[in-house]
Amino acid sequence: MKEEISLTDLAKRPHVVFLIADDHRGEAIGAFGNEAVQTPVLDSLVVSGTACRNTHIFGALTGAVCAPSRACVHTGIPLFRATIGKDMRNREHSSVIRSDVRLMAETMRDAGYHTHAVGKWHNDKASLSRSFEGGDKLHFHGMSDHNQVPVFDYDPTGVYPKENEYMEHTFSTALFSNAALNFIEDYQENKPFFLYVAYTAPHDPRIAPEPYASMYKKSDITLPPNFAPEHPFDTGDMVVRDEKLAGWPREEDEIRQHMADYYGMITHLDAQIGRVIDALKAKGIYDNTLIVYTADHGLAVGQHGLMGKQNLYEHSVRIPLIFRGPGVPAGKELQALASNIDIFPTVAGLCNVDLPEETEGISLHPHICGESDGVRGIVASVYRDLQRMVTDGRWKLIRYFRSPITNTGSERIQLFDLLNDPWETNDLSGDPSQIANIERLASELTSWMQASGDILQDKNVIPVSVGTEGE
Template sequence: MKEKNTKKFSSEGTSAGKPLYDKPLPGKPSIGKPSPGKPNVVFIIADDHRGEAIGAFGNETVKTPVLDSLAADGTSCRNTRIFGGLSGAVCAPSRACVHTGIPIFRAMIGKDMKNREHSSVIRPDVRLMPQTMQDAGYLTHAIGKWHNDKASFARSFGGGDKLAFHGMSEHTSVPVYDYDVTGVYPKENEYMEHTFSTELFTDAAVNFIENYQVDQPFFLYVAYTAPHDPRTAPEPYASMYDKSDIQLPPNFVSEHPFDTGDMTVRDEKLAQWPRDENEIRGHIADYYAMISHLDAQIGRVVEALKAKGIFDDTLFVYTADHGLAVGQHGLMGKQNLYDHSVRIPLIFRGPGMPKGKQELALASNIDIFPTVAGLCGVELPEETEGISLCPIFAGESDVIRNIVGAIYRDVQRMVTDGRWKLIRYYRSPETNTGTERIQLFDLLNDPWETQDVSADPANARVIEQLASEMASWMQESGDILQDKPVNPVAPLA
């Protein structure tokens, strides 16, 4: 792999030969502003940022002034969960759900859990969010992580920079590509960047905004690799949180009480067993440091938009591919269906968005694409299955979904109606892991999911109703386990 120094955009174009967006279209003035009714879009997706780890959402420890400001000036969808994934690398299928607005069983090329390609390659006949925006007249530009196949990327973006096709890397040794007009991205064109990843991608985003002068709305996609491990934030952020001041979450336990079906996946090996309180405090401090550094870098993107005079003309979207346990429930990773792992931040700020609202309507990450399209007046592909949140933003409805479900491999399924949440665990015939059992949580009175109330006879009707909802949802989604009984097994004592 060749080495290459970080470079700025210039009017000469990228090293791959793709011209930059600093020249007006023929016969049009060079104003850099969107067309009426078509706002610019800055779509930011983080890696591993769980839904509650933002100051504006009630977390009193983590410092996120920029995201707090975006939330105060826009609308936050607080009850958004990911669809899930069929492998431990939940990032790739989760991003595919965001890109396509389709459940992973129909968005991906196959359902073989042991085939890593099937967990990342999007079907060639499916149109993606940036592809759809491009077809609607948007200039699409990508920066950062694309954890799906290169073919789906190539048909979605007309430009890009610092493109990372790997799932993760050291934050100061980031293998990237320049934009390739051929869409091939041969391995020999990959090179290493040593600027910290969050700053590297932000530099590219800021340069794009500063140089953009085309009389055409843009869709700028910025995909960070933070706060994913290794959690090695640069100073002064690395020292921002003293682990001795970190309070353990209410659902911290030293060991998970039963086999979830994937207890020794890579993420779970990041801390010793049983979990040590002091070690977990250190992990949380490092996690928050990464988030605060990310927040500051997002602030640079905001300031670039303001300096350009287009911030108020831009739809700003912030979300994440999934959450993370970091010690909650005795777990470290995202390979589970507790809310710390499936609930994600989702903030919309821009033209026409209500200010300072925190919506609690149930939503799935397959609803993000339809919502962005709706806010931009863009027609959706026929195959899109997600539901737009726009009626909720407009005050026309309080609900778009009665239930939301999520999956993990062949060992876990979840459904929630917002108040109650049922998790069904299976024993995998493929890996001979997992436990046949259920959990039921009352999220209204137990948001940290500390008390499994499935054994309470008073909740039998709730379990029956949610089990029925889960079975229907699995069938509608094309779930690989749709023919497997969902009838609740007896809860364990």
């Protein structure tokens, strides 16, 4: 439903540049204390804005975590209600967003914003069409070679026939940044814009252009404390595509090279975002633009013996979330728990835009402005019919299920004290003194699963062997 607003009030609203990366881990930003990676542009956004450091993805029912995760960002609704119902027996791809829910860009458009999309849209074409009135270099795939990017021009009919797709050979991050720059430089309308820029970096293949490809040497890379040659048990998806990017067992030199390549992609992405920011400054609208930076999920890259995002460890479910612009305090880092379904409500709150009634995420706007201490007591995440996670910020419980469909996975739990063990190396689930803690978190997880419409809500969250480490 279109929001009634005067031109005077509309003019008071900020422009929005919403930037979303693919596979950018929550801690892989220099300003967050990671001295191994150079991110001067994102660091400047952290210094001049507010970073929400404890933001988790809702999760996925498919190995291609990007699409369902983005659906949660677009709708502010739990995965089980944001996408068209999925039949786990067929492991259907969770990419199609329900037609009866309003998306973030659609809501901004109805509130008077000019909406424009650039880059990756890993969801259905109909959801893009009802959200954006313009776009450029639209990529409807999960990934591609960064130097061979299949894209569409914006199609006002919303059909996007395959014959209209064409190949671009500019490196993807520069390609999408160029399109964003063109939009900003050419924009003349007398109303604010909502510019959505979705990158495919730092997703593999991780071969950044020079000088970024050679910027990080594997000999200089320090392996994280949770590096392991192999994961200690079957997570249920041990041979998914991402896990095949490195050999088994993981070799230290190979993982160091993967980390070097990953950091090179991130630093190149950072530089390209800098070009978008420079365009806002040249246009004279930087201080009147809300800039949002986030990612669809994180990535293991050797941590816990894993390579991908098909797990619920912090490296894979925790994402960066930075706000910079009007109404956002400078130099603030928040540790309050948040979910990626909270991003849309927060953007709407910062822009004084009414939310759709069906939105279930909670706005971080009051917390950012210092009017509350936080919005969530726990956050939880899902992965297929194999894993569930819940954390209260300090204690974290991961529940693993054995899939009756694929006959993979393990019936067990893990418990981590994130305050004293942020790398999740010391599983306390076998400690009898932690039984009460486990039962408390399990109860929280059960309630969350029921409230979210989880497909596994009838499953027993605590395995029979609680109190002794699972096999």
